[in-house]
Amino acid sequence: MRDRVNTVNAMLTNARGDHRLVIDPRCKELIADLEQVTYKAGSTQIDKDSDPARTHTSDALGYFLCQASAVPVGEQTKRLI
Secondary structure, three states, X not given: OHHHHHHHHHHHOOOOOOOOOOOOOOOHHHHHXXXXXXXXXXXXXXXXXXXXXXXXXXXXXXXXXXXXXXXXXXXXXXXXX
């Protein structure tokens, strides 16, 4: 999960300040996920104050970006696309 979250964050804004991903304002559920989902400090667990139902669209984005950039996710060792 950490690699997936880091991949999404790096695509939004990397350490140099480059933006490689722009979210269309019409993607309201995705934007809400990215703004509202939080993780416990130092953990890959969703904070209990976060709404677990909020994670679906941001998870989907993360899985897509990892597959598109060949970042291994979990047990997966080869690209699906």
